Amino acid sequence: MFAVRGGRSGKGLKSVKARKPAPYRAPSLADDGLMILPRPARRMMRFVIALCSGKVAVPEHLGKVSFAAYVVAVAGFGIVRGGHWPDFAEAMTSTAGFAVEDVKLSGNVHTSEIDVLQSLGLDGATSLVAINADDARRKVAALPWVEQVEVRKIYPRTIEVNIKEREAYGIWQHGSDLSLIEKDGSIIAPLRDNKFATLPLFVGRDAEAAAQDIAGEFAAWPKITGRVKAYVRVASRRWDLYLDNGVVVKLPEDDVDAAMARLAKMDADQQLLDRDIAAVDLRLSDRMTVQLTPEALARRQAAVTARAKALAKAEKET
Structure with missing residues (x-):
């Protein structure tokens, strides 16, 4: 055997470290430049291949169920896309037993039940489920006499409507039209019948606001106002009172109390308002002017003429 020794110069053989062999890697499609599917897609692909090859059993009624689901999906899409979903839902829920059959209406005196039903759009097949209570409330509140309204749905077939109506204060005549008004002057509805004939009549521009x-x-003057048939607004500044016997009382723009006090005193002392007069003018604070009717004026002129003749005859005789 031979031994190798290093010299003094330090030269000699170098030690070589052993390298570990690389792990084995099986060849793949990527090596051939093909696309590798994600893991979920690979599982789906394997399932499709197994299904097509008959290795996976297909449920007996899967085809029928799938076709039915397809038909329902297409029909539902058409209903929604065509805007027929509300009608479809109403028809379905109405058929299921939620059709409105009873309307409980309370608080209405001048508002007819027919008007309420028409405003709600009830036709005998309307579904309670499809009714929006807020929309129904707004529709009923739009009726002329309705001031406040409450709408409640009582399942399965009842709707409850509670109405608070406006109160008529007088009749406002503007031109040839007559309208019922509230105390604040708000117009309620046109006057249609004579059941409000006892209400006071307000005539003229701005008369409804000043009423x-x-x-x-x-x-303070109930005896006089009890005889008033109409309050006529003049130039949006003052009132003329038309009494039940045709006498017109012309009031001033200011200090109406003083004028009414003078009128009440004259009527109490001399029954002024029951006499054959046409008008009483109280517009001036220092005087009262009384206008006679044409008949009373003719009688007065005849009396004055007769008195003048009698005086002239008496002078001749003396």
């Missing part, structure tokens, strides 16, 4: 002050302004 709310009438009750307080003439509260």
Whole structure:
């Protein structure tokens, strides 16, 4: 055997380290430049191949169920796409036993039940499920006499409507039209019948707005206001009172209390308003002017003429 020794110069053979062999890697499709599917897709592909090859058993009614699901999906898409879903849902729920059969209406005096049903759009097949309570409330509140309304759905077939109506205060005549008004002057509805004939009549521009002050302004004179048939607004500044016997009382723009006090005193002392007069003018604070009717004026002129003749005859005789 031979031994190798290193010399003094330090030269000699170098030691060589042993290298570990590389692990074995099986060849893949990537080595051939082909695309590798993700793991879920590979599983799906294997399932499809197994299904096509008959290795996976297909449920007996899968085809029928799949076809039915397809038909339902297509029909549902068509209904939604065509905007027929509300009608479809209403028809289905109505058929299921939720059709409105009873309407409980309360609080209405001047509002007819037919108007309420028409505003709600009930036709005998309307589904309670399809009714929106807020929309129904707004529709009923749009009726002329309705001030407040509550709408409740009581399942399965009942809808409850509770109405609070507006209160008529007077009749406003504007031109040839007559309208019922509230105390604040708000118009309720056109006057259609004579059941409100006892309400006071307000005539003229802005008369409906000024009507709310009438009750307080003439509260101290019930004997006179009880005979008033119409309050006529003149130039949006003052009132003329038309009494039940045709007498017109012309009031001033200011200090109405003083004018009414003078009128009440003259009527109490001399029954002024029951005489054959046409008008009483109280617009001036220092005087009262009384206008006679044409018949009373003719009689007065005849009396004056007769008196003048009698005086002339008496002078001749003396």
